[in-house]
Amino acid sequence: MQGTVRLMQGNQACAHAAIAAGCTFFAGYPITPSSEIAEELARLLPRMGGKFIQMEDEIAAMAACIGASIGGHKVLTATSGPGFSLKQENLGFAVYTEIPCVVVNVMRGGPSTGLPTSPAQGDVMQARWGTHGDHPMVVLAPASVREIYDLTIQAFNLSELCRTPVILLYDEVIGHMREKTEVPDPSQFKIIDRKQSTSSPDAYLPYKSDEDDVPAFVRFGEGYRYHITGLAHDERGFPTQNPRVVEAKQRRLHRKVEQRREEIVAHEAFLLDDAEIAIFAYGVTARSARAAIRTARKEGIRVGLFRPISLWPFPDLELEKLAGQVKAIVVAEMNLGQLIYEVDRVVHGQTRIVAYQKASGEPVHPEEILTAVREHR
Amino acid sequence: MVIGESHLPLTTSHFWWSVIGRGSSDREVRGEIVGRHALGLSKVYASDKVAITVLEDWCKGCEICVEVCTKNCLAMNALGIVEVVDLEACNKCLLCDLLCPDFAICVE
Amino acid sequence: MFDYEQYFRREMMPHIWCKGCGNGVILKALLRAIHRLDLSKDQIAMVSGIGCSSRLTGYVDCNTLHTTHGRALAFATGLKLARPEVTVIVITGDGDGLAIGGNHLIHAARRNIDLTCLLFNNQIYGMTGGQVSPTTPEELFSTTSPYGNIEAHFDPCRLVEGAGGTFVARGTAFRTIPLEKLIAEGIQHKGFSFIEILSTCPEIHGRRNKLGTPAEMLQALAKTTLPTGVLRKTSAPEYTEVCEGIIARAQGRG
Numbered sequence: 164m165q166g167t168v169r170l171m172q173g174n175q176a177c178a179h180a181a182i183a184a185g186c187t188f189f190a191g192y193p194i195t196p197s198s199e200i201a202e203e204l205a206r207l208l209p210r211m212g213g214k215f216i217q218m219e220d221e222i223a224a225m226a227a228c229i230g231a232s233i234g235g236h237k238v239l240t241a242t243s244g245p246g247f248s249l250k251q252e253n254l255g256f257a258v259y260t261e262i263p264c265v266v267v268n269v270m271r272g273g274p275s276t277g278l279p280t281s282p283a284q285g286d287v288m289q290a291r292w293g294t295h296g297d298h299p300m301v302v303l304a305p306a307s308v309r310e311i312y313d314l315t316i317q318a319f320n321l322s323e324l325c326r327t328p329v330i331l332l333y334d335e336v337i338g339h340m341r342e343k344t345e346v347p348d349p350s351q352f353k354i355i356d357r358k359q360s361t362s363s364p365d366a367y368l369p370y371k372s373d374e375d376d377v378p379a380f381v382r383f384g385e386g387y388r389y390h391i392t393g394l395a396h397d398e399r400g401f402p403t404q405n406p407r408v409v410e411a412k413q414r415r416l417h418r419k420v421e422q423r424r425e426e427i428v429a430h431e432a433f434l435l436d437d438a439e440i441a442i443f444a445y446g447v448t449a450r451s452a453r454a455a456i457r458t459a460r461k462e463g464i465r466v467g468l469f470r471p472i473s474l475w476p477f478p479d480l481e482l483e484k485l486a487g488q489v490k491a492i493v494v495a496e497m498n499l500g501q502l503i504y505e506v507d508r509v510v511h512g513q514t515r516i517v518a519y520q521k522a523s524g525e526p527v528h529p530e531e532i533l534t535a536v537r538e539h540r
Numbered sequence: 541m542v543i544g545e546s547h548l549p550l551t552t553s554h555f556w557w558s559v560i561g562r563g564s565s566d567r568e569v570r571g572e573i574v575g576r577h578a579l580g581l582s583k584v585y586a587s588d589k590v591a592i593t594v595l596e597d598w599c600k601g602c603e604i605c606v607e608v609c610t611k612n613c614l615a616m617n618a619l620g621i622v623e624v625v626d627l628e629a630c631n632k633c634l635l636c637d638l639l640c641p642d643f644a645i646c647v648e
Numbered sequence: 649m650f651d652y653e654q655y656f657r658r659e660m661m662p663h664i665w666c667k668g669c670g671n672g673v674i675l676k677a678l679l680r681a682i683h684r685l686d687l688s689k690d691q692i693a694m695v696s697g698i699g700c701s702s703r704l705t706g707y708v709d710c711n712t713l714h715t716t717h718g719r720a721l722a723f724a725t726g727l728k729l730a731r732p733e734v735t736v737i738v739i740t741g742d743g744d745g746l747a748i749g750g751n752h753l754i755h756a757a758r759r760n761i762d763l764t765c766l767l768f769n770n771q772i773y774g775m776t777g778g779q780v781s782p783t784t785p786e787e788l789f790s791t792t793s794p795y796g797n798i799e800a801h802f803d804p805c806r807l808v809e810g811a812g813g814t815f816v817a818r819g820t821a822f823r824t825i826p827l828e829k830l831i832a833e834g835i836q837h838k839g840f841s842f843i844e845i846l847s848t849c850p851e852i853h854g855r856r857n858k859l860g861t862p863a864e865m866l867q868a869l870a871k872t873t874l875p876t877g878v879l880r881k882t883s884a885p886e887y888t889e890v891c892e893g894i895i896a897r898a899q900g901r902g
Contacts, residue, residue, distance in 0.1 A: 188729070188730065190726060195823065206898075209894050209895045209897070209898035209899070210898045210899055212895055212899070213895075214729045214730070214891060214895075216725070216726075216729065216891075218725070218755070219722075219751055219752065219755040219824055220720060220751060221790075222719060223719065223722035223725070223751075223752055223755070224649070224722075226716070226719045226722035226723045226725075226726065227722050227723065227725050227726030227729070228726060229715075229723060229726065230695070230713070230722070230723040230724060230725065230726025230727035230728075230729075230730065231726035231727065231730040232730075233713065233727055233730070234726070234727045234729070234730020234731040234734075235730060235731070236730050238726075252716050253716055253719065256715065256716050264666055270823075289670075344875070351696070382730075382731070383693050383727060383731060383734060384690065384691060384693065384731045384733070385690075385710040385715075386690045386713060386732040387711075388690060388709055388710050388711055388712075389711070389712070390657075390705065390706055390712045390713075390714065391712070391713050391714065392705075392706065392713075392714035393714065393715065393716060393749070394714065399659075401657075401660060401706060402706065554888075562795075579653070579658065579661070580727035593765075595665030598661075598662045600666075600667030600668070601667055602667035602850075602862045602863075603668075603861060603862065603863060604668060604861075604863040604866060606861050606863075607861060607863030607864070608863050608866075608867070613687075613856075632831075636674070637649070638673070638824045638825070639673055639822070639824065639863075639866060640672070640673075641665060641667075641668065641669050641670065641671065641672025641673050642662060642663070642665075642672055643652055643656075643662070643672070643676070643678075646649050646650075647649065
């Protein structure tokens with residue numbers, strides 16, 4: 164069955180996709196430019212029998228989501244820079260206690276209160292490392308309204324599959340723009356649910372995994388009385404300081420994500436097959452890059468776009484292949500250098516890296532990227 | 541006074557104890573049994589009227605029970621663990637049982 | 649003789665609280681209260697924050713959640729919305745619940761969500777070595793008030809009343825039988841129940857301020873001039889039920 168074509172706003176698409184993915188709980192807090200997600204879900208969730216709550220602050224919103232996920236719901240919260248900073252502690256709690264949840268950060272100018280209604284891409288490193296401690300993180304970056312829809316569903320699926328939080332990271336432009344969107348029919352995508360335990364209550368070990376490194380889940384109130392704590396814990400869920408147990412858990416948490424590279428890592432290659440120059444860009448910047456590429460191609464410059472879709476884990480293997488092929492990679496970001504460090508690490512001197520960095524609150528214009536491309540042809 | 545070792549059965553109900561022998565002092569009849577309860581080493585002081593069990597492995601020596609006892613039945617021993625020194629005086633007010641923070645003394 | 653053993657996680661015992669700590673006494677009252685109500689362990693969830701009292705959740709054999717500092721009520725709100733049929737008890741302390749967690753206390757009370765919040769007030773941050781808390785009396789010494797506490801302390805019951813709490817009570821670790829009844833009543837109350845429980849920290853706070861032996865500190869609780877017992881009991885729409893009402897309305901049924 165085909166999808167339906169609608170004019171949709173990015174944030175609106177996120178809300179609808181969440182419901183399509185099976186989300187039945189949203190806890191959030193108003194913050195520009197993400198409030199539309201909360202508002203849309205405040206309207207839609209009760210119709211579906213789902214629960215919506217506006218909590219007293221961003222920290223409480225993250226906490227309530229985790230509590231509801233422990234109660235068995237698929238949960239979503241949405242915020243922007245200042246709220247994303249507040250959520251970090253509880254985000255780490257969810258990583259460590261392996262509670263699935265999806266967190267949307269619609270990036271705006273920062274730091275601090277910054278530019279509430281202007282785009283930026285300044286939270287990329289924070290999305291990876293914002294919460295303290297050694298931890299993995301899955302971060303997806305859509306660049307269109309349709310892609311917000313698809314990646315919201317993907318975020319829920321990966322979160323359930325890996326029992327880890329997934330961050331959906333896009334900028335204010337993508338969130339607020341309205342585009343003609345073909346909303347997929349449910350038959351066109353699959354839904355993944357968290358692995359349920361098949362053991363008896365007495366034998367259940369909440370943090371013991373099979374070979375897939377993911378422990379089986381049971382929601383509270385089902386007759387399995389277990390302990391969840393943010394303290395370092397053993398397979399029973401009880402606090403421990405045993406060095407072997409602590410390290411084993413850490414390694415399993417990282418493996419859980421790393422071993423699923425196939426399912427998680429994604430990128431888009433646009434006109435890269437014959438490219439001499441590659442542009443590396445994500446989010447709204449990638450859209451400008453595409454426009455720049457079309458113009459450059461008319462000028463005879465063989466340029467293409469490498470667009471990471473998963474920012475973390477970073478598409479290193481894929482980018483490395485490209486490095487040997489091109490004479491320059493123009494990294495365009497709406498920040499003063501964040502993902503470029505990953506590009507640099509992966510490229511490892513194989514080719515020239517050209518930075519185009521903008522932090523004015525304005526999207527990068529295709530002309531600006533084109534200028535950088537022309538200079539290095 | 542006979543002190544014996546008894547292996548108490550694992551159970552989720554009351555502290556079980558089995559009397560191995562009764563002894564006597566110049567004061568009154570009291571029995572004293574050392575047993576290994578499922579939770580740890582415990583000592584039961586029993587008479588017809590009352591049995592006081594001290595879970596010695598859990599007693600932290602805070603002396604709350606000794607101080608709140610209305611009849612001076614309890615005292616700390618040389619190891620810093622509570623012991624019953626006057627079982628007959630116990631009036632089962634249960635203050636020691638209720639106020640022990642460590643589940644280490646119970647009265648029945 | 650009460651069988652506490654049926655409620656605790658044997659492999660986690662004995663607990664880590666210092667000798668003479670009032671928290672253990674309160675735990676026993678809580679277990680007796682649960683027993684009084686004949687609640688099934690499967691249908692109880694306990695949610696705690698960070699601090700000495702918050703360690704309680706590790707010891708009780710039910711669904712337990714040990715969260716981040718000050719946020720237990722927010723986690724519990726999500727859990728209760730997800731599983732309204734589960735009895736959710738929140739365990740917090742004077743630091744966890746009133747300093748960093750104060751905001752969540754206000755809003756849980758305001759929402760009148762059916763949670764029972766037990767705040768163990770030992771007037772200090774014990775777990776971290778004895779720092780001043782919002783309820784430490786003036787003049788007393790702590791590691792962060794080495795010249796004497798210059799801040800006023802406050803009455804959390806009045807805060808909860810002001811926020812709209814429908815069941816507000818105060819008990820002490822010393823008067824343990826009335827406490828047990830208070831806790832049972834709070835759990836039974838449909839709506840947000842708040843019970844401030846005066847506790848003791850003899851090992852750190854008591855020693856530093858020469859407050860007496862563990863027994864003396866417990867006995868001193870009975871001399872509090874603060875009102876004890878049920879301070880307010882009213883009824884108001886309970887949040888999870890109102891939520892169901894909204895769902896019905898959105899679906900055109902209500």
